[in-house]
Amino acid sequence: MLKLNDVYFNYHNDTPRELQVLRGVSLSLGEGEYISLVGNNGSGKSTLAKIICGLLKPSEGTVIWSSEESNRLIPGHRTRVGLILQNPDNQIFSGTVEEDVAFGLENLQTPLVEMKRKVEDTLRSLHLWDKKDHPTHLLSGGEKQKLAIASIVVMEPECLILDEATVSLDYRSKEQVLETIMFLKKTKRVAIIQITSSIDEVISSERVILLDKGKILYDDQVSSFLKDSEIMDLIGFDMPAYVSISQELIGRGLIKEVCYTREELADRLLWEYQYRT
Numbered sequence: 001m002l003k004l005n006d007v008y009f010n011y012h013n014d015t016p017r018e019l020q021v022l023r024g025v026s027l028s029l030g031e032g033e034y035i036s037l038v039g040n041n042g043s044g045k046s047t048l049a050k051i052i053c054g055l056l057k058p059s060e061g062t063v064i065w066s067s068e069e070s071n072r073l074i075p076g077h078r079t080r081v082g083l084i085l086q087n088p089d090n091q092i093f094s095g096t097v098e099e100d101v102a103f104g105l106e107n108l109q110t111p112l113v114e115m116k117r118k119v120e121d122t123l124r125s126l127h128l129w130d131k132k133d134h135p136t137h138l139l140s141g142g143e144k145q146k147l148a149i150a151s152i153v154v155m156e157p158e159c160l161i162l163d164e165a166t167v168s169l170d171y172r173s174k175e176q177v178l179e180t181i182m183f184l185k186k187t188k189r190v191a192i193i194q195i196t197s198s199i200d201e202v203i204s205s206e207r208v209i210l211l212d213k214g215k216i217l218y219d220d221q222v223s224s225f226l227k228d229s230e231i232m233d234l235i236g237f238d239m240p241a242y243v244s245i246s247q248e249l250i251g252r253g254l255i256k257e258v259c260y261t262r263e264e265l266a267d268r269l270l271w272e273y274q275y276r277t
């Protein structure tokens with residue numbers, strides 16, 4: 001669906017010295033994939049997100065969408081990607097919550113019945129439906145962020161990028177966002193790239209890409225990443241509790257495989273218990 005070939009990016013900033021931020025990034029992204037993009041501050045994650053969206057153009061290298069070269073911005077290119085940033089203020093328009101979410105679909109001249117259905121489904125899934133008639137400027141910070149997410153999600157882009165988009169949300173709202181994007185992934189094959197520094201969010205994804213000083217240092221399955229303490233140390237991630245507990249239990253001969261969630265660990269222990277007795 002999307003391929004980046006040897007992408008370099010330099011910020012110029014009107015100074016004689018260029019700042020090289022991406023240094024030969026190559027990656028491919030398939031339909032419905034769910035990727036965590038991780039890396040230390042300043043490693044180039046947000047810059048890479050903007051390159052994928054077409055907001056920035058690579059200094060060298062290519063971004064190819066399903067076999068079509070798009071080094072330059074092509075018409076309609078941006079509707080392929082929905083980018084959600086950490087600060088919702090510049091992504092929200094005036095008017096009511098419902099109007100804000102309908103805005104993009106109206107621009108695409110979506111038929112009214114379909115538009116109303118999509119807006120209602122999205123607002124319900126993010127638990128904002130009871131606020132549909134509220135003026136957007138009266139929402140709390142977290143509600144504004146969920147609204148910004150709703151306004152992008154409702155467009156069902158081919159690829160959804162969340163750049164630290166859930167940082168300000170409480171636990172329940174984070175779960176609602178996760179459920180909403182998982183639904184899109186399953187039903188519409190939307191590819192998801194989440195830029196995050198939360199191990200809990202990484203666990204929900206399938207693949208981890210680690211950027212280090214503008215280069216991809218790691219690109220593998222989440223299950224491999226979570227077992228790789230060296231690579232996790234590099235970005236200051238702690239091994240998730242269930243992984244270290246299950247490694248301890250493996251060491252003591254009680255289970256045989258690493259578990260990533262509470263349910264998995266409970267199921268595994270129950271299975272071993274029943275199997276052995």
Ligand SMILES: Nc1ncnc2c1ncn2[C@@H]1O[C@H](COP(=O)(O)OP(=O)(O)OP(=O)(O)O)[C@@H](O)[C@H]1O
Pocket residue numbers: 011012013019021039040041042043044045046047048
């Ligand atoms: N508009 C800009 N002009 C010049 N330099 C920039 C600009 N935006 C980012 N940079 C620089 O590019 C580098 C990478 O920035 P980027 O925002 O892509 O990193 P990041 O991985 O998203 O970091 P963080 O985790 O802090 O969000 C940083 O050194 C930053 O100072």
Ligand SMILES: [Mg+2]
Pocket residue numbers: 045046047163
């Ligand atoms: Mg960033």
